[in-house]
């Protein structure tokens with residue numbers, strides 16, 4: 352063994368400073384204040400007296416060469432060639448010359464991109480794109496995002512919510528769903544169907560057995576070949592066995608549904624980070640426009656907009672009014688799927704005789 356320590360090969364994202372607009376870089380950490388002259392536009396003023404305007408806009412999220420060239424040409428002409436993506440995948444162009452702000456907005460709108468996503472608006476919906484890079488998607492999350500952002504266009508371009516709204520989606524049930532003010536996540540409703548002919552060739556059976564969070568999988572011999580079997584009474588239809596063993600087919604056009612969750616957030620501003628909670632289950636996964644999911648999201652947003660106090664995030668709002676009132680206001684049915692009855696969840700069940708308010 353060599354005495355020289357082995358350092359990891361760092362292949363993460365590059366240092367972002369090299370891509371900052373020079374005025375941003377020069378004044379980093381020395382800003383006096385910022386304001387939003389209109390939805391989608393930020394004005395930062397530095398202690399040095401420098402000013403910089405940022406114009407934020409939504410995109411179709413997956414940009415092809417045509418869109419990238421179009422937007423880069425606008426950035427070259429008006430934004431000194433600098434482009435910035437926010438964590439919600441909004442695009443931003445920064446410019447230090449106030450005279451260029453209006454022409455830049457006109458050029459972005461002319462190209463078909465909406466300006467907005469700042470302050471108390473519904474900003475771009477975040478999602479991962481399983482179809483392109485992942486081995487376990489159960490749906491096309493970007494399609495849900497596109498359909499919803501079309502429906503919520505006005506909520507993106509206007510700041511009329513009580514606080515910012517972060518919507519997330521996921522393309523499988525177990526990973527990137529994130530904590531969102533509103534989240535639209537895949538929900539499998541049937542245990543996997545096993546293609547026994549393929550298991551012996553494609554799957555490392557101990558890894559698959561170990562993957563199951565409720566120990567529902569065990570090795571079995573089927574038709575003389577080593578395979579697996581599932582105790583369907585235990586299975587919680589999570590889909591975790593599918594990535595290490597694609598013959599555990601769980602994706603299904605009819606039984607892979609969407610579920611809608613509400614009230615999560617990562618930030619610790621004003622209140623602590625929160626997990627989102629299930630509010631609608633078994634929503635049809637209905638491409639290309641997902642009308643059922645869109646209708647529920649719009650109902651929740653409308654109830655939140657009307658009833659929440661200024662600066663309350665959705666989770667803060669529901670905490671204040673209580674979940675029963677949330678279901679009354681949104682008129683969403685409260686079903687057996689909202690009750691946490693997985694036996695591993697004993698700790699979170701209200702199993703005592705105390706009445707809690």
Ligand code: SF4
Pocket residue numbers: 479480481485486487488489521522523524525526527528
């Ligand atoms: S949500 Fe699931 S399928 Fe989609 S990218 Fe993340 S891990 Fe992959």
Ligand code: SF4
Pocket residue numbers: 542543562563564565566567568581585586587588589590591592593601
């Ligand atoms: S879907 Fe989830 S619970 Fe069911 S067998 Fe696979 S890993 Fe286990």
